[in-house]
Amino acid sequence: MGRSADYTIQGFLYQFNQTLSELLKAPDDAIITIEGIVEDIEVSSFSGVKAIQCKYHETQSKYTPSILYDPLLQMMKHFKSNPGEKIHYHLFAHFPNNPTIAISTKELNDALNSRNKDLKDLIAETVGVDIDGFLKVFTISVTAKYDDLMDENGRQLVALGFNKKEVETLFYPNAIQIIASLSIKHDASLRKITKKEFFESLRRIRSTAVSQWTLALKTRQKVLETRRKQLRENLSANARLRHLVIFPTFLDEFDAQIVIFIKSFIDKYHFKLAHTQTPLFALDVPQDALDGIAERLIGKDVVPNHGRPVKTFSEVHFFREPMVQKDRKEFVLRLIRWDEYRTLVLKTKADDLFVIGDGDVSTIDVKDVNLEILGAEKFEEIKYLLGINSAY
Known part of the structure; x- marks a missing residue:
């Protein structure tokens, strides 16, 4: 800046x-x-x-x-x-x-x-x-x-x-x-x-707001450290269903960092068989951009399920559980566009809904959902908040 x-x-x-x-x-x-x-x-x-x-x-x-x-x-x-x-x-x-x-x-x-x-x-x-x-x-x-x-x-x-x-x-x-x-x-x-x-x-209010305004305060370091501690307890649990909604607007280097971020999250929170709840990522991007991100993830050996066995989105295909062979899962995350995610009637709500970037999620039913708004602008700060990195 x-x-x-x-x-x-x-x-x-x-x-x-x-x-x-x-x-x-x-x-x-x-x-x-x-x-x-x-x-x-x-x-x-x-x-x-x-x-x-x-x-x-x-x-x-x-x-x-x-x-x-x-x-x-x-x-x-x-x-x-x-x-x-x-x-x-x-x-x-x-x-x-x-x-x-x-x-x-x-x-x-x-x-x-x-x-x-x-x-x-x-x-x-x-x-x-x-x-x-x-x-x-x-x-x-x-x-x-x-x-x-x-x-x-x-x-x-x-x-x-x-x-x-x-x-x-x-x-x-x-x-x-x-x-x-x-x-x-x-x-x-x-x-x-x-x-x-x-x-x-x-x-x-019992959680610290993270936004462009609170991170512009002179207490920025303390705000990040405090929010990280507040998130730690739920993130340490193995069996929690986590949905992450990501808005590229105002996120620095979104295209360059999004695949690295998703892989880092999977490597941290969905790598063991005990991690039974498949995380869902909803990105506010066009379909061709989502397809490109899916291809790049596969290239990193991080296989997504984007609910499209051919071209048409299939809710049944999207929400099926992955087949497991020995210690390997058929897919390790669900990947969907934000515009499609917000129209879904979820049979099972997330335990945690993380909103990353600047976007409006007021249309989402968050009753009985732990909503976490992380309005940081840098993926390194987001990874620090989520406990993926020890520093930023």
Whole structure:
């Protein structure tokens, strides 16, 4: 990942941390909307609405007011369109060296008179705004750097009664993941949550979320180590039916690594006669790509059953048990496309369903199934989490 991508993710993480900070400070019944009416965070309580934007500029060498024209215009536009509403606008901004930032009539007029072509339409929609009235309901705060904000959120979680030893590797990364998951919902009503609901959900979680967001935290190593330990007990059992759904999107070097990964999994968890439950791999790939992967597996002496004795998929053929001759099985895994797997009515559900990569499995019936979401982007990290490798 390049440095520009790192800073982009850090910007999102700063917003998520600021959201967590607002949740920690809010009354229990306050309603927080992730990416609310003015883009980032919205807090609704009996006293009105607090509309928040977060701007994190870690790499900006020097502060100039023009950097903030876009969020200021967004807020003024909303203020103009909602006269009489009890809305307070708050801008959190971070710049290196913590400059003193003051927003007055001058800066707002300069924003309205900007010649920046990217702001042209926004300026046109904001012209005529009551600047003095807006300033009465607007505040700006120069905020702490990312690491300091994260540390403070951790301390606040402990103060709320969360186990200090588990905050760093369980509750804090899961809090960020809950916020990130809410932020991508298209329906604004689904991005709303109260402080009470949020922390009740957080207290119920007993496994550490592994995603691009939690792995971008400075606790990445500890997140991986903790999740590996959580998975170890079920993975150590010989007779568990394991299904693995793999989505190539965002997985590094999928084509180069998928056959190696499947073989490594079989070599670790399905090589003994005592391993009686044949693992199933469902890949989100076209049929020709699946056929190519099957051929490559056979070339590695890892024989799959892909349910196609000729061309047409046969559920009976797919779910039959392998013939065993002495110490050799006819096939060692079932291989299927994700599009076909999700339409199957399984007579026997998996004990464990591992979801690898970035994909939606909400259509799958996971009642009585141990669902494990592993949103890592590198196969080496996934193999580490699954106990296949001792390091990554």
